[in-house]
Amino acid sequence: xxxxxxxxxxxxxxxxxxxxxxxxxxxxxxxxxxxxxxxxxxxxxxxxxxxxxxxxxxxxxxxxxxxxxxxxxxxxxxxxxxxxxxxxxxxxxxxxxxxxxxxxxxxxxxxxxxxxxxxxxxxxxxxxxxxxxxxxxxxxxxxxxxxxxxxxxxxxxxxxxxxxxxxxxxxxxxxxxxxxxxxxxxxxxxxxxxxxxxxxxxxxxxxxxxxxxxxxxxxxxxxxxxxxxxxxxxxxxxxxxxxxxxxxxxxxxxxxxxxxxxxxxxxxxxxxxxxxxxxxxxxxxxxxxxxxxxxxxxxxxxxxxxxxxxxxxxxxxxxxxxxxxxxxxxxxxxxxxxxxxxxxxxxxxxxxxxxxxxxxxxxxxxxxxxxxxxxxxxxxxxxxxxxxxxxxxxxxxxxxxxxxxxxxxxxxxxxxxxxxxxxxxxxxxxxxxxxxxxxxxxxxxxxx
Amino acid sequence: xxxxxxxxxxxxxxxxxxxxxxxxxxxxxxxxxxxxxxxxxxxxxxxxxxxxxxxxxxxxxxxxxxxxxxxxxxxxxxxxxxxxxxxxxxxxxxxxxxxxxxxxxxxxxxxxxxxxxxxxxxxxxxxxxxxxxxxxxxxxxxxxxxxxxxxxxxxxxxxxxxxxxxxxxxxxxxxxxxxxxxxxxxxxxxxxxxxxxxxxxxxxxxxxxxxxxxxxxxxxxxxxxxxxxxxxxxxxxxxxxxxxxxxxxxxxxxxxxxxxxxxxxxxxxxxxxxxxxxxxxxxxxxxxxxxxxxxxxxxxxxxxxxxxxxxxxxxxxxxxxxxxxxxxxxxxxxxxxxxxxxxxxxxxxxxxxxxxxxxxxxxxxxxxxxxxxxxxxxxxxxxxxxxxxxxxxxxxxxxxxxxxxxxxxxxxxxxxxxxxxxxxxxxxxxxxxxxxxxxxxxxxxxxxxxxxxxxxxxxxxxxxxxxxxxxxxxxxxxxxxxxxxxxxxxxxxxxxx
Numbered sequence: 045x046x047x048x049x050x051x052x053x054x055x056x057x058x059x060x061x062x063x064x065x066x067x068x069x070x071x072x073x074x075x076x077x078x079x080x081x082x083x084x085x086x087x088x089x090x091x092x093x094x095x096x097x098x099x100x101x102x103x104x105x106x107x108x109x110x111x112x113x114x115x116x117x118x119x120x121x122x123x124x125x126x127x128x129x130x131x132x133x134x135x136x137x138x139x140x141x142x143x144x145x146x147x148x149x150x151x152x153x154x155x156x157x158x159x160x161x162x163x164x165x166x167x168x169x170x171x172x173x174x175x176x177x178x179x180x181x182x183x184x185x186x187x188x189x190x191x192x193x194x195x196x197x198x199x200x201x202x203x204x205x206x207x208x209x210x211x212x213x214x215x216x217x218x219x220x221x222x223x224x225x226x227x228x229x230x231x232x233x234x235x236x237x238x239x240x241x242x243x244x245x246x247x248x249x250x251x252x253x254x255x256x257x258x259x260x261x262x263x264x265x266x267x268x269x270x271x272x273x274x275x276x277x278x279x280x281x282x283x284x285x286x287x288x289x290x291x292x293x294x295x296x297x298x299x300x301x302x303x304x305x306x307x308x309x310x311x312x313x314x315x316x317x318x319x320x321x322x323x324x325x326x327x328x329x330x331x332x333x334x335x336x337x338x339x340x341x342x343x344x345x346x347x348x349x350x351x352x353x354x355x356x357x358x359x360x361x362x363x364x365x366x367x368x369x370x371x372x373x374x375x376x377x378x379x380x381x382x383x384x385x386x387x388x389x390x391x392x393x394x395x396x397x398x399x400x401x402x403x404x405x406x407x408x409x410x411x412x413x414x415x416x417x418x419x420x421x422x423x424x425x426x427x428x429x430x431x432x433x434x435x436x437x438x439x440x441x442x443x444x445x446x447x448x449x450x451x452x453x454x455x456x457x458x459x460x461x462x463x464x465x466x467x468x469x470x471x472x473x474x475x476x477x478x479x480x481x482x483x484x485x486x487x488x489x490x491x492x
Numbered sequence: 493x494x495x496x497x498x499x500x501x502x503x504x505x506x507x508x509x510x511x512x513x514x515x516x517x518x519x520x521x522x523x524x525x526x527x528x529x530x531x532x533x534x535x536x537x538x539x540x541x542x543x544x545x546x547x548x549x550x551x552x553x554x555x556x557x558x559x560x561x562x563x564x565x566x567x568x569x570x571x572x573x574x575x576x577x578x579x580x581x582x583x584x585x586x587x588x589x590x591x592x593x594x595x596x597x598x599x600x601x602x603x604x605x606x607x608x609x610x611x612x613x614x615x616x617x618x619x620x621x622x623x624x625x626x627x628x629x630x631x632x633x634x635x636x637x638x639x640x641x642x643x644x645x646x647x648x649x650x651x652x653x654x655x656x657x658x659x660x661x662x663x664x665x666x667x668x669x670x671x672x673x674x675x676x677x678x679x680x681x682x683x684x685x686x687x688x689x690x691x692x693x694x695x696x697x698x699x700x701x702x703x704x705x706x707x708x709x710x711x712x713x714x715x716x717x718x719x720x721x722x723x724x725x726x727x728x729x730x731x732x733x734x735x736x737x738x739x740x741x742x743x744x745x746x747x748x749x750x751x752x753x754x755x756x757x758x759x760x761x762x763x764x765x766x767x768x769x770x771x772x773x774x775x776x777x778x779x780x781x782x783x784x785x786x787x788x789x790x791x792x793x794x795x796x797x798x799x800x801x802x803x804x805x806x807x808x809x810x811x812x813x814x815x816x817x818x819x820x821x822x823x824x825x826x827x828x829x830x831x832x833x834x835x836x837x838x839x840x841x842x843x844x845x846x847x848x849x850x851x852x853x854x855x856x857x858x859x860x861x862x863x864x865x866x867x868x869x870x871x872x873x874x875x876x877x878x879x880x881x882x883x884x885x886x887x888x889x890x891x892x893x894x895x896x897x898x899x900x901x902x903x904x905x906x907x908x909x910x911x912x913x914x915x916x917x918x919x920x921x922x923x924x925x926x927x928x929x930x931x932x933x934x935x936x937x938x939x940x941x942x943x944x945x946x947x948x949x950x951x952x953x954x955x956x957x958x959x960x961x962x963x964x965x966x967x968x969x970x971x972x973x974x975x976x977x978x979x980x981x982x983x984x985x986x987x988x989x
Contacts, residue, residue, distance in 0.1 A: 258925050259916065372925040376728075380721035381714070383928075389710040390928065393703060393935050396918055397928075412922035421924050 073160050073198070074110045076119040078142035082128045084285045086451055094152040096234035097242065099298070100451060102249040102287070102438075103279045104230070107147035115156045115202070118149060120171065122193075122215070122227060123164035129273060130283025130369075133419045135254065136262040137226035137278065138165060144278050145250050146213070146229030153208040153236040159201040161193060165222075168192035171201065172216040173231065174300075175322050175344070178203035186217035193217075208235035209324050210298045210344045212250065224265035226252060226278055228302050241325060243348060244293035244448070249277045251339065251361075251436065253303040258370050259415035268304060270373060273419075274366040274435035281367070281437040282424035286453055287359065289351035291444040300344040307366065310336040311349070311440065313357035320346030336362055351442040356426075356457040361436035369419040369434030378402055427456040428464075542618055547610045547670055554674040555597060558796070558966035559681050561590065563597040565607040575599065579767070586771045589688050592761060596684040597677065600762035606676045613662075613669035620662035623655065624648040664809060668802070675798040678965030680760070685957040687757040692776050693950035694750040697943060699774070701743040704939035705736075711932040712736035732929070735936070776949045779899050786889055786968045789959075793885035794878055796964025803877040807870040814863045881962075888959040889968075895955040899948035902941075910941040 079085070085105035087098035092111050099106070109116045125139040140146025151157050163169050170192050172184035182203045186192035193199045211231035215222040230248050235241070253274050255267035276284055289295045298320070301307055317331040322344050339345045360367050378401030387399040398412075414420060422432040431437075443454045468475075545552075548565045555563035566572040575598045582591050597603065624647060631642040651658075715732035718724035758768055794800055917934045920926035959968060 258920060258923060370923065370925060372920070372923075372927065375924055375927040376718065376929065377723045378718075378928075379723065381717045381723060383714065383717070386710045386714050386717070389706050389713075390932065393707045394914070394918065394931055397921075397931065399928075400921075400924070413919055414923040415916055415919045415925070418919075418923060418925075 073162075074112075074117045074119045075108075076121045076141060076162065077108050077147070078121070079105050079147070080142050082143070082279065082283070084451065088150070090150075090152075093155065094234075094236065095238055096150070096152050097238065097246065098150055099148060099232050099246040099248045101148040101230060101277070102247055103277045103283070103285055104143065104145060104249070105147050107141065107149050112158075115158045116151055117158045117160070119160045119162070120146060120213075120229075121162045121164055122169050122171075125226075127226065127278050128283065129254075129256075129275060129278060130280045130419050133280075133417050134261060135226075135256055135273075135278070137254075138222060139226055139278075140229055144226035144228070145252070146227075148230040148232060148248060149213070150232045150234065151205045152234045153205060155205045155233075157201075157203060157205055160198055161201065162198040163193040163195050165227075166195055167221075168194050168217055169215045169222060169227070170199075170217040171213050173201070173203075174212040174214060174342075175209065176203065176211060176231075177206045184216050205233045207324060208233045208240075210248070210300065210320055210322075210346050212300045212302065212344065214302060221265045223302060224254070224263050224267070226254070226263070228252065230298075230300060232298070241319065241348075242294070243296040245287075245289050246296045246298070247287050248298040249300075251276060251299060251301045251303055251307050252278055253305075254278075256370075258418040261417055271303070272370040272373075274303075274361065274363075274368075276436055276438070280369055280419060280435050281433055282431075284436075284438040286356075286439045286441045288441045288443070288446060288451055288454060290446040290448060290450075291351060291354050291442050293351050293448075294348065295351050295440075296346055296348045298344065298346045299339050301339040301341055304341060305363075306338050306340045307436065308336045308338045308362040309345075309347075309360075310362040311347075311357065311359050313353045313355060313440070313442075314349045314351065316347040316349035318345055319348045320344070351440070354442050354444055354457070355459070357440040357442065359438055359440045360433070365435075367433045367435045367437045369421050369423065371421045379404065542614060547614050547666060548607065550670050551607070551610070551673050551677060555677050555681075558678060558964065559593055559597070560967070561594040561597050561681075563603075563607075563677055565610075566604055567611075583763075583767055583770050586773045587688070588773060589685065589777065592684050592688045592757065593681050595761045595763070596680055600680055600760070602762070603677060603680050606673055609669050610666075610673055613666045617659070617662040617666045620655070620658040624651045664805075668805070671798060671801060671805075675965075678798070678961070681965065682957055682961045684757070684760040685960075686954060687753065687760045688772075689776065689950050689953045689957065691750070691753040691757040692772050693946055694746065694753040695772055696775055696946050698743070698746045698750045700939055700942050700946070701739070701746045704936055705739045705743050707932050707935040707939075708732075708736040708739040711929060714928065714932075739936075776946070776953060779896060779903065779949065779952060783893065783896060783900070784968070788969050789885045789889045789963060790882045792963045792966070792969050793881045796966055797881050797962070798964060799877050800874070800881050803870070803874040807867075807874050810863070810867045810870040814860075814867050884962045885959075888955070888962040892952065892955040892959040895948070895952040899945070899952045902945040902948045906941055907945055910938055914938055 082103055084100060084103050087100050088106040088108065089098055090096060093116060107118055107120070109118045111117075120140045122138065122140055123142075125137055125142055125144050126134050127137045127139065127144045128134050137144040149159075159171070161169075161171050168186065170184045170186040170190060173182070176183075181189050182201050183189045184201070190199070209232075211233065212228060213231055214228040228250055230250055232246075232248060253271040255264040255271045256262065256273055257264065258272075273280055287295070287297070296319070297316075299309055312335075315333050315335050316337075317333055318337050319326055319331055325346075334347070337345055337347055365371075378399075381402055383399035383402055387397065390397045411420065419434060422430070422434055424431040424433055424437075441454055441457065443457075446452075446454055546565065546567060548563075551565075552563050555561060564571065564575055566575050579595060579599050582595055585591070587595070626645060626647045629644040631640075631644070633640040633642070712733045712735065715724055715729040719726065719729040754772070757772075758764070758770075763770065914934055917926055917931055921928065921931050960966065
């Protein structure tokens with residue numbers, strides 16, 4: 045892995061001052077904390093208010109708040125940001141408080157929540173609190189429930205976090221542009237009773253997708269289907285940190301989908317249960333066992349499992365193009381085409397030309413120069429060679445010796461002797477004779 | 493009466509009195525008119541003999557000065573052989589532009605034919621400066637029992653009388669022929685210059701098209717392979733095949749162009765037979781590195797252009813005619829007129845006419861008025877020609893500079909950007925973001941950009957040729973040393989490229 049998770053970020057480092065916000069006009073507002081780092085911040089233990097077990101935002105962070113007269117006050121600043129999609133590529137996006145997606149908001153069921161939203165974008169915006177029960181005027185659909193927040197203005201939303209569950213926030217003003225630019229964030233309302241469905245690790249992330257042409261930095265906001273960057277929290281593998289768990293721990297992963305297509309999210313090595321949807325927690329009797337759950341557009345899913353199996357388990361979207369980084373969708377299949385003679389001719393006019401694709405698209409770990417600010421289509425190297433994955437892919441690392449509450453990357457799994465697939469060393473006569481043609485098959489015309 | 497048309501009939505004694513001419517009969521008259529003797533002496537002391545070079549020196553000098561190349565008139569077999577040898581030597585190397593012009597000046601038979609005009613004109617000049625041969629006539633008349641024998645010695649009196657005028661006119665005519673031959677040399681050099689640029693550019697286009705035909709051929713063969721492997725439909729395959737077929741047609745057309753422009757060049761250099769195997773440099777000369785200035789173009793045009801020089805010569809002639817007319821208005825019985833009959837679509841006729849008149853009624857005032865009007869007319873004609881020449885030079889200069897700007901734009905902007913696009917395509921190919929067909933398609937686009945650059949460069953050199961012509965054939969002067977980074981004459985770059 046080229047990127048190692050850095051959990052040791054102190055809150056004082058991660059949460060920087062509100063130097064960028066006008067002090068005079070915003071003097072009465074809570075600090076607009078901001079963060080520039082794309083690594084996973086360690087969970088923010090609640091300093092006040094009702095207790096809960098905080099979530100971990102994959103390659104993200106949780107927004108600090110202040111308590112004022114019993115109200116939790118948050119300050120979101122919608123603004124242009126530069127997000128590192130993966131090492132070697134940065135994107136011009138729109139986000140909140142320095143990052144896209146914005147910081148996760150964590151509250152507890154029954155909390156009174158006041159959210160200040162400052163618009164530092166070049167156009168009007170609003171915030172829709174996706175899935176919340178709230179007064180109609182706080183629902184954030186510009187024009188319908190409120191006036192849009194003009195650039196430079198600060199609006200305040202206030203409501204009670206009535207029901208526990210998994211939520212999102214995103215704009216409901218020029219949303220085609222603003223969502224395509226990455227303006228979104230996660231929201232978790234913890235149950236009032238901390239003993240309700242407890243887990244040791246609670247990961248959250250948003251699924252999002254961008255169309256950023258190779259060599260450019262800003263998404264094509266008008267794209268509808270032909271996205272080339274499939275990301276979790278605006279990160280693509282190998283830029284996505286691993287999810288780690290101590291063997292035997294109960295793990296929850298909450299996933300929200302703000303792309304324009306569905307994503308079958310697949311976990312290796314464990315079967316999980318879908319325990320939560322947009323509507324709330326699913327009664328145990330109704331929970332589906334799965335190894336893949338489809339998260340449809342605009343949906344949220346919480347899955348839970350006991351991390352019983354040690355190892356480095358793949359965790360990814362099962363649409364194979366979604367585990368690729370930018371690739372040419374109009375590139376013809378070269379499979380089975382001998383290019384050797386033609387390559388000599390082509391090299392006379394394109395000297396650096398090298399024939400590719402005759403036996404497949406794999407580069408076998410070979411790296412070639414790419415357009416600037418572009419990720420390789422398949423990259424990442426594991427302990428046994430190239431992983432040849434990109435996009436919506438990471439690993440679940442289960443270790444028996446991982447300390448509780450540690451989110452440190454334990455490195456590659458050291459498989460016990462004899463538990464890794466290996467080349468067959470015996471004679472071929474010992475192989476099962478599956479190719480042998482049954483005597484009766486001759487009549488059916490099957491050739492050996 | 494003799495049948496001599498001019499009334500120059502004299503008695504034998506009178507005739508014999510013409511002393512400077514040796515009389516075959518040894519009759520030396522002692523009473524020869526002094527006027528005639530003086531006139532004859534005057535004429536004989538004039539240019540009544542042929543020059544060594546046939547009057548070619550000014551032409552050769554002008555060619556050397558304007559074209560930087562010598563012009564040689566093959567007036568005898570030895571010279572012709574020497575020229576042929578020099579020609580064959582020159583043909584062994586790739587022909588740069590200077591060599592092509594040199595070959596033209598040495599070898600073009602049309603030009604040699606034009607040089608011969610000098611010989612013809614000089615013969616007329618010398619003839620005009622020589623006294624006519626005396627004529628002897630013998631008459632025997634018989635009738636009425638008498639036999640009358642009349643012997644007459646005669647000389648063409650009018651010709652003698654008008655000899656200074658005729659000489660002057662022929663001298664002027666000779667100078668004019670020299671100017672015309674010089675102009676013909678310049679024009680022929682310009683023709684060669686154009687033909688050379690066209691031929692080299694055409695040859696360069698062929699090279700580029702041959703190279704990119706390879707690309708389309710590769711794409712076509714690859715498409716065949718794709719179809720065999722089941723990756724391409726018949727339509728997609730045929731589309732790529734079609735591109736190749738189309739490129740082949742373009743290449744054939746370009747080859748035909750290269751052949752005909754090369755033929756045109758050979759013709760301008762007067763080559764034939766085995767001489768046609770000459771080779772041309774691979775590329776046109778590079779552009780001058782810095783944008784030329786040529787601030788003195790108008791002055792150069794006024795100084796060098798043939799039409800301006802002709803108009804000035806006409807003015808000078810008119811001026812001297814006016815002076816003559818003034819001096820001789822009362823006694824002059826001569827009226828000399830230069831004849832220049834020109835009619836659209838026909839070659840102009842040159843000559844002169846001399847007539848005698850006896851001043852009984854008109855004492856010359858009309859002639860003076862006419863001469864003065866002609867003088868003013870010549871002044872205006874010169875001014876008009878000069879204005880047109882200046883405008884022509886300015887226009888050609890502007891066109892040449894614009895052509896330089898365009899070609900330089902191709903060189904410094906379009907081609908590098910085109911290359912950058914190709915580099916980016918390759919990067920995309922590396923990342924499997926683009927296919928080999930994208931690369932090959934881009935190679936075709938790059939070909940078009942390079943063809944555009946060749947056109948632009950040829951456009952510059954053609955404009956340069958036209959500009960030189962508008963300046964009278966010489967290299968434009970007045971390029972400041974600091975303004976041109978080219979170490980030498982840009983034409984010299986053509987050879988090794």
